[in-house]
Amino acid sequence: MASVTIREVADLAGVSIKTVSRILNDEPYVTEITRKKVNDAIQQLGYVASMPARRLASGQSYTIGLIFHNASWHYIQDVQMNVMETANKYGYSVLLHPCDITNQNHAHEIMNMVHQKQVDGFIFTPPSDNASELIQKLKVMQFPFVRLTPMDRESQLPFVTATDYQGALDMTKYLIELGHKRIAYVIGPQEQRAAHDRFAGYKDALLSAGYLFDPETMIQGDDHFESGYAASMSLISLDDRPTAIFCNNDEMAAGAMSAVFETGMNVPKDISIAGFDNIPLSKQVWPPLTTVDQPIAKIAKKATKHLVALLRGEELECLHCEIPTRLVIRKSTAQNFH
Amino acid sequence: MASVTIREVADLAGVSIKTVSRILNDEPYVTEITRKKVNDAIQQLGYVASMPARRLASGQSYTIGLIFHNASWHYIQDVQMNVMETANKYGYSVLLHPCDITNQNHAHEIMNMVHQKQVDGFIFTPPSDNASELIQKLKVMQFPFVRLTPMDRESQLPFVTATDYQGALDMTKYLIELGHKRIAYVIGPQEQRAAHDRFAGYKDALLSAGYLFDPETMIQGDDHFESGYAASMSLISLDDRPTAIFCNNDEMAAGAMSAVFETGMNVPKDISIAGFDNIPLSKQVWPPLTTVDQPIAKIAKKATKHLVALLRGEELECLHCEIPTRLVIRKSTAQNFH
DNA sequence: CTGAAAGCGCTTACAG
DNA sequence: CTGAAAGCGCTTACAG
Structure with a gap:
């Protein structure tokens, strides 16, 4: 040995x-x-x-820290796999760090990774930037990092995101074209930038079609299945029942569908349901979900390439990247005859 | 800095x-x-x-290599999160290594991790041990590792697994109690030990109830949704249609359900469907799946503890651990009246 | 209970 | 184009 x-x-x-x-x-x-x-x-x-010898002598860790929050499992995994694949291609390892921004130790743990010389840079998944003292500290130290869909859009800091606003706008317009006039919305967590952008897209589509936005048909969700289920149940019980429900993500949309079936109604005959993200689940429920594709793999790959560029002192293609979303029409939405 | x-x-x-x-x-x-x-x-x-300095001087990496194969995403993630959590608790980092046993470089890449001194030991997820020259090599070197549900059960090598045989036996008995006489089976990939054990449990339950095992109702699957869908479609088209379909995993069971709905029939009224694993998907489809809980978190935690014990030269609680499965009855199965 | 020396296996910075 | 020296920041093995 x-x-x-x-x-x-x-x-x-x-x-x-x-x-x-x-x-x-x-x-x-x-x-x-x-x-x-x-x-x-x-x-x-x-x-x-020997890597340890190399790292000590060179002062580099050849490692990227991926800081992820307890958001949707699929999101995390898709990001992770693509960050790893891209990082490895450029000769970097990936050190995963699960975290919880409500944890007092959050910033401290991350600074420790820096001081222990475990990583050369970070990729943060949302909602990373609510811990903004940390972000500011890293910025001041000039420690390299790239964020995914951050809340703030401070101009000097690089990030990669999707066209969430446009995606929700497209979906809502599509539902309107199907003849839906009362389209409910299950909004995502307030600390997520994407939740705001998607909601704004939905609202603008309604307004530009001359519809009123009725706060009664908007329900706060938390992106989990149960929350979509509960939201759907309460929307179903409204006197003036919506004919379509658009959810901030697929998992809540799956929950919304279950609630409809539970009450003995049918999707899409009685109520159309739409999601967002295009995760595998969206094809594994029945009927398969109409949704908006969020290009997570591309986002993760681009973010990793950008971080590597920063580590090498190269120029970035774009400081702020937006990767296009895409409407995916399946069978959970249909023409409205009500 | x-x-x-x-x-x-x-x-x-x-x-x-x-x-x-x-x-x-x-x-x-x-x-x-x-x-x-x-x-x-x-x-x-x-x-x-400084970690690099510490690692070089001590000759230890304080890192566990987790070698995972492209099996079910959820399985991988559940294993990963629990390995990381446990490893961190004991002061170890985790280095993830995705791999494909059909890749010629597989063994070479893993040996490189050893020679680069990146890891002190490995945890292998199935189907890890088909690359048995690698396993033998590590064994001869006395390089520590623990395997999850390996195919071979060589007595000197530690592993952790679930009671797959018993779980499938329990489920099949339950279906028999519901009055099902013709219970189809969608088997899992042949390179997975669990697929064999589960199938054996199913078959033994049939035989001990005095039923014949009809090869016509057994279909080879690959653990993915589409494969369950296709298997279900062909089972539905049989002249003597089964009244229940038991799948090697939840993802295929979800596919099997979609096929039933697609043909205009209903679950569980027309056909009962059962899965195995109890992944989140099993609760997110409608109706929620009756399944067998595979205690992935416990398996991953125990495997990590065991590897840490090996690294510290401590005694293992058990060289071969079996964690119990549990029948989870939900709404995709019902009494058979046919 | 504390310390001086040597060394882990590389890379950096400087000569030639 | 190649090399001798110093050093990265710790731990190990040995004294005292």
């Missing part, structure tokens, strides 16, 4: 350890001949460089 | 760096007085030990 070191490779190849190091790091100014000698020695000894 | 080192703490406290190191590592034989002096200095300077 005593693994082979750069020293042994150097001895076998008959060069200095510095030369071996040059080859490991793809530095220029090495003759083909010595390069071959060293590579042969590496091959022969099965040498692999 | 030039962070404070152990040297500065030692100077401020008026002791040697070795003494500071002692306090950082909770070693005995330090007077209360010097302990206080050092802690005050740490506090005052805001000192946090």
Whole structure:
């Protein structure tokens, strides 16, 4: 188990350890001949460089910290997989850090990761920026980070997001085209920027169609299934029942559907239901959900590329990126005949 | 950003760096007085030990490698969260490594993690052990690892699993009690140990009730929604249609339900559907699925504890652990009146 | 109970 | 194009 070191490779190849190091790091100014000698020695000894040694000597961790909040499981996982894939491609590892912004230790734990030299930069998922003292601190230190769909849009800080406003606008217009006049809305958590943008898109679509926005048909949700179920139940019991319910996310939309079936009614015949996100669940319920695709994979990949660019001191393509959403029409919505 | 080192703490406290190191590592034989002096200095300077330095000097990575395969997303995430939580509690980080056993580089990548000194041990999710040369290699090196539900049950290697056989037995008996005589089965991937155990439980329950096992009602699935949908469609079209379909997992069961609804029939009135795992999806479809709870969180936590015990040279509670499953009766199954 | 020395395995900065 | 020296910030092994 005593693994082979750069020293042994150097001895076998008959060069200095510095030369071996040059080859490991793809530095220029090495003759083909010595390069071959060293590579042969590496091959022969099965040498692999020690990461801890590398990190200590270079002062870099070659690691990205991904700070995620207890939001939707699928969102987190999709972000995670794509951040990892992209980071690995650029030679970076990913250190996951689950957290809870209501926790007093939140900022402290993150600063510890910095001081322990565990990470070179961060990617924050929403609602990351409500801990804004932390964000300001990192900014002042010039410690690199990229945020996903942050609440504030301070111009100097990079972020990546989706066209949430446009997505909700598209969906609402589509429902209006189907003849729905009373379209209820289940709004998402107030600490999420996306919840505000989506709601604004919904509201603007209503207004531009000349409809009134009725606060009675707007219900606060928390993005979980049960919350969509409860919202739907109370909307169903209204005297002037809505003919469509648009939810801030798919999970609540699935809950809303269950409530409709529970009361003996049918989706989409009696009530149309629409979600947002296009997570796998949206295809696994019956009828499959009409929704808006949130390009999580693209967002995560772009954010990672941007962080890597920052770490390398390169220029960003765009400081603030918006990735387009897309209307996905399935079977939970139908023409309104009421 | 030039962070404070152990040297500065030692100077401020008026002791040697070795003494500071002692306090950082909770070693005995330090007077209360010097302990206080050092802690005050740490506090005052805001000192946090550098992990790369610690790892290099100690030869330990304080990191657990979690090797996961592209199985069900929920399974992976549930395992991941619980491994991370438990590992962190014991002072370990987690390095995630997604992989594909069909990839030629699989074993090589994992051995690289070892040689790079990135991890002190591994946790493998199924179907990890089909790459058995790798497992044998690690075993010979005495590199610590714990497997989740491995295919082989070699007696010297630790693993943690669920009572899959018993769970499927319980579910099948329950369906028989409901009066179902023709119970179809959608089996899981052959490379998964759990798929075999669950199928065996189903078959034994049938046989012990004096029923014949009809190969026509057994369909090979791949654990994904679409596969359950397709299996269900072909079972529905049988002349002698089954009155119940038991699937190897919840995702396929959700697919099976969608197929029933698609053909204009009803669950559970026309056909009962049962799943396995008790993932969130099972409560988010309508009607909610009758299923068997697979205690993933407990399995992941126990596996992590065991790996930590191995790393510390401690005794394991049990070399092979079986965590009990539990029948969860919801609304996708009903009495058979056909 | 405390410390001086050596070393973990690399990279950085500087020579030549 | 190549190398000798110093150092990254800790821990280990050994003295006292």
